[in-house]
Every structure is written in structure tokens, then in C-alpha cells.
Amino acid sequence: MSDRNFVLEVEDLGVSFDGFKAVDGFNFYLNRNSVHVIIGPNGAGKTTVLDLICGKTRATSGSIRFKDRELRGTREYKIVRLGVGRKFQNPSIYENLTVLENLELSHPTGRGVFGCLFFRRTPEIMGKCLEIAEQIGLADKLDTEGGILSHGQKQWLEIGMLLMQNPEVIMLDEPVAGMSVRERQETSQLIRKISQNRSVIVIEHDMEFVKEIADRVTVMHMGKVISEGSMETVQNDPKVIEVYIGH
């Protein structure tokens, strides 16, 4: 199943922690320019899948191909530079830097030691920061320290930091956790918008939110895929219903 259209192909992926198989025989194909949501009960292994793709955890079996390049065994920062960005489950931003500095530090120019030492804030970089700040709705908070943003704003800022790198694949781990209804709506618009020219993997529990954003849904349970397809197909799958009712 090697269609040119898939930007990411994950096959037979597995990892075990001291014999406990957190992810097992996991297959996953990501279309270009689409939003693919992974759902599943707590402890299903969703976060672990993202950890495996971005190199944070080493897989024990399987392959992860990104545009025909094997990511397994590649160092984390190289995976990022290839074009795979990742947001963590708990918002992870630089608390004592301002919004602008957070974004600027995520700009891909000058990520080597000497690149950093001789980095200058050019008008292009500044323009890019402003553009992204506009997109994530923090344009009026450029000089605010990251630490005093609301929880939702922190989530957005982290998404903005990913966008600065202009990755082809963005992975968001529970991006609307702890957000108000309005913030959720804004986030779903944001995700729809950023998926126009890149693919987005989202992990989420909130079904309403999933319905709104998902092009495709994968349901995980105990480290395995139990169902995949459109939201409608998945919702009517007896296996899924069983897992969620049993839950």
C-alpha cells in the first residue's frame, strides 16, 4: 500500500516497555492536507504513537516512512528539520520569554550553535512571527510573557511555535484540553485552516470537536487500531461502541 499520496506511512509499529506492549502492530496512513484524528480510551497508547513518530521513544518493531524516508532511528531534531512538528499534551512553551520571543526561537533560521550566536532578527523573520501571531490570535500579546497567558492561549502559542517551522506534518496531542467552548471553536477553525497546506494528526477525547475537524478517524484500544474511517463509519462500528460503552 505505497500510494504517493500518503505523506506518512506507519506500518506494523510496536513498542514494549518491560514486556508491556503499549503499541502493537499499529498501521497508520496519513493523507496530504488532511486532518486525521486518533481517539481511544485513556492509556490506549495514543501519546506513545506520537512519541514513536517524533523519535522521543524508540520503536521495537515496524517502520515509519515520511515521504519515503525512514524516520525510525533518526535523531529527534533531524526529524523536526525534515518537517514533522509535535505539540505536547501539556502545553510546553518558554514561560519567561515573551510571545514574540517564543515564536522567534522556533523560527528555523540559525538552529546550529553558530547560527544562534550570529542570529539577527530580520524583517522577514519579524514578519513571519507577526503573521503566525495573527493566525493564533495572539497578535495583541506579542510582549506578554508566556507564563501569564491563559491555558488556552498557551496551547495556541505552542501550535504557533510549530507553524513557525512550517512543517508538512503537525502532531497535536489533546490541543483543546482545558479550553472553553469558544476557545474550542476557534481552535477547530485554526486546525482546519492550517490543514489547507499540511497534514495534521490530532489526538482528542472530545467527540464534538472530533466531528468538526476530522477528515479521518483512527480508534485505538490497548495499543492496537480497532477501527478506521470517517467519523460516521467509526461511530457505527460495533467494536468501537463496545470499547466506549465498556469504558
Next chain:
Amino acid sequence: MIFFRTLFKTKGEAISFAVFVALIAIILPLALPIFRLNLVGKYLSYGFVAIGLVLLWGRCGILSLGQGVFFGLGGYCMAMFLKLEASDPVSTSIQTTPGIPDFMDWNQITQLPWFWEPFKSFTFASCAVFLLPGLIAFIIGWAMFRRRVGGVYFAIITQAIALILSLGIDGNQGFTGGRNGITDLKTLLGWDIRTTGAQYTLYFLCVFLLLASALLAKYIINTRFGRVLMAMRDREDRVRFSGYDVAMCRTFVFALAAMLSGLGGALFVLQVGFMSPSLVGIIPSIEMVIFTAVGGRLSVIGAILGCLIVNFGKTAFSEAYPDAWLYLMGGTFIAVVMFFPDGLAGILDKSGTLKAKLSTLGTGLMKKLKPAESAEKASAAVAEIPKTAEP
């Protein structure tokens, strides 16, 4: 101008730097006799290590308990050169083998060991002073940071390296001078370094290089690299997943800190006139951390002042109570870490903002007071003065 702004973020920073320059480059040389000034120069050579620790520990969160290793390596490189110059065949003609350092002769060594050969060259020795520590730190750092060794484990490993090196030097008297170290250093390219004039010159050389290093560190702290250092300390994963090579950044800082320490070691040797394993091991390495902590591990100038203050404290106090000094220093360190994690610089910073707050509060209050009333009070106070002064 951009460069200047990268160095000093606020006016206060620029002013405190200027005050510091005035202190070590003008006031102390004018105020102190050369014997004391030479002592200041010795303490300032620890300042190079402290600058490195500000970058490494304060900014990047990596505590090394082995900076004495690099200080020592730099010092030994310089001492080896000076010792070879002092061991010319004429002045060592009474030895069994003239032309080699005296301690080798005492240990029945009849030929200069191969690794001493290149130190006949001043160019080689003065490059080795910082390149050798830098290279060794780079290798150690790369091996450890690649494997994500950090925190306490890193501190322990660096401490073990300090122990190994000091024991290694101590135990190989024939090659290294052993416990006594390398002593009786006389001239540098024919220039007698023991004269008063030379001591002044070397003091100013030390001050010049120290200020240059301090500016370099301040520059680094205020660049993107400096922000990456802090970011790695607080949010390592986020930095890594923003595409930075965290291991490489850390290795670079570690190597840079080592190079600065090596330079400090060389200046120590030039000013003090000897080098010994007691300056390489665990105790000096920990002392350097204490100087930095007391002065302020986030502040370049603070850390250098920490070296001066603690060492002068040590000199003054240990003359009176030699045994109590260690306890006092240990106690000071614990107190600083527990109550003033940013050291003296942090206290001054806070009192600076406190003063600013008080003065705005003060002017606010003054405005609230009726001007007439305050004028009345003032004149009353003035009228009071002669009365009290009279008897």
C-alpha cells in the same frame, strides 16, 4: 550600537559594568600595594572559571564539579613552558642531566618526555592553554550529553574526572612535578615575571582578558544562543522538538567554559609563579562553584565579584582562625543556595528594584503631602540644626 545593545540590555547593566571596570582597572591598582594587587590578580584568574560556570551552570543548568580540571590543564600548559625556559642547560648544570626540569632529574629521568617537547614553543603552549581544555571538554561533553547524561550524574562524573587528574598528576612526580607541582618559574621569553613591573603588567593583562571574556559571555547570554541555553534548562524537550541539537549546544557551552577556565589557569601561573595538583582536584573545583554561587550564578560580573569577596574573606578570616574557615565557607554556601539562589547579584538586583519602588512610593507620598506643610517642616528642621549643634 546593535552590538552595544546586545551586550547591555539595560542602562543599569552598562553602569554596573563600568563601575566594575573602574574598580579592578583603576581603583584597586591605585589603592593596593603590589603584594595585595597580585593577590587580587590571582583571585581574578578564578574569575575566568566563574564566567564559564555562569554560562554552564547558571544559564544552561549544568553543574560541573570538575572545572578545576580545565583550570589546571591551562595552568600546567603554561607552567610547562615556563619550567622548560627556566631549565636551560646553564642554570641546571649541576644536575645529572642538565637541561631538563629539576624534578625529572630527581626522579632519575634522563630525557625530556615526548609530551613535554612541544611545550618548548611559546606559540604551542599559549594555544594549548585554552585549546587543550576545550578539546577535552568537547570530547567528554559530547560523550555524555549525547547519551543524555545530566544533572547529578554529570556532576559526579566531572568530580570523578577531577579526582583522577589530580591523583594522576600527584602520582607521576617524574613527569609532572608531583605533589609539589611545577615551581621556580622565572622568565617568560626572557622577561623576568617576578619583578614588580612584570607583576603590574601581568595584572593588567589578566584584567584585560577577564573583561574581554566577560563581554563575550554577556554577548552570548543576550543572543539567541543565550535564550536557547535558558530554554534548554527549563524546557529541554520543547527545544529539541523545535529542531535544535541539544547535545551539541550543551557540548559547546561546556567546551567554552573549559577554554575560559584554561585561560584563567595560565594567568594564575603567570601571576603566582607555580602550579600544583592541589589546584586541579575536587576541592578547588567545588570552591569555584561556591565563588560563583555566592556572587550570583546568573550574573557574569556578580560571579567575578564572588571570587574576590570569598577569597578576601578567606584570606582575612583564615589568618585569624585557620580551622574555622572551611565551616564558614560551607555554611555561607548552604545559606546562599537556600535563601539567595541568585547570590549577591540577585540580592543587589532585588534591592535595586526595591529602591526604585521605594523612591516612586516616596515621590507619591511627597505629592500627597501639602507642599506648604513640607516646606514648613523643612524650615523647622533647618532651624533646629544650630540649636542642637551649639553645645
